[in-house]
Amino acid sequence: MATIVKHPELVDYIQYMTLDEIAARPKGVMDLFEDGTLIIIKDFRLPFDFGAIEALDNRLDQIEDQKLRRKLKKLEATAFFDGKPPVTTRLPGSLHTTLRFEEPLRQGLFDTLCRGDQAIFENARRALKSAHDDLNQIFQTCFPQYRPTRLISSLRLTETLFENLHWDNHSIDDDFHQARVFCNIDRRKRVWNVGHRCVEYLESIYEEHDLGRFAGRDPNLMLNYVAGDVLGGTREIWKDNRPRHSIAFDPGEVWLGESRMISHQIWYGERAMVYMWFVDLHSMDEPRKRFNARVEALHERMQQRAPAVA
Secondary structure: OOEEEOOOOOOOOEEEEOHHHHHOOOOOOHHHHHOOOEEEEOOOOOOOOHHHHHOOOOOHHHOOOHHHHHHHHOOEHHHHOOOOOOEEEEOOOOOOEEEEOOOHHHHHHHHOOOOOOHHHHHHHHHHHHHHHHHHHHHHHHHOOOOOEEEEEEEEEOOOEEOOOOEOOOOOOOOOOEEEEEEEEOOOOOEEEEEEEEHHHHHHHHOOOOOHHHHOOOOHHHHHHHHHHHHOOHHHHOOOOOOOOEEEEEOOOOEEEOOOOOEEEEEEEEOOEEEEEEEEOHHHOOOHHHOHHHHHHHHHHHHHHHOOOOO
């Protein structure tokens, strides 16, 4: 079970639930998720082959092709098992064989992450496909009424340390809802700090920072301002004194949360899977609780509070 140290001055929005408990609820955890609850799946560990991922070469900074390096840093787990099957070919002047892929990205991950080793690729492919199927099943159990329109299945292979506290900004100006599932696929714990939920914090600083100037605009612009100018961005890591809950997730542990609503920082982590489903707004439990609508309601509420100008 994850180790949690809760801050007494911060709202406790962390909840443990087993998959059986979630499945017994007609709406799964849709209502809790939309309310900004961080849900940790209790008594469950993804049956993952950690050794298969540990065999991958994660020294991405040594890849000279910058375009390939950027793609591998934002690699989707499905790249290992989706696409046309590779062709086995014999190396020139050798009895050894190698794999040739139709897609340049898959060829690149085989040549670099797998170091051209067919066994390493096959073990990683099998492990990630099994995890992919498990996470899709978890999605269906937790969000039984959600109608997904797109999946981004991120595979994180590089070490992350001491992030600044932030809410995710996906640089998407559309009004959308997401379901997000995280899994630690490292043998070591993945350590997060989580702080205020977004709208609650924005309300507390609204007048001081004149956030009304962002009304009617893309909410990402306000998030950029708060993350950079108020929380300090990458320039002021470690320097703010805002309260945080600390969570150390076990190997194989799975948790869910709307990362635009819950402020968070990865204090330490290396290997993880982060699955993000874009969801049809009309399939939400309460569409008015989606992120964009919450921000719009905040602006309306604060403008109603503002004293009339004589």
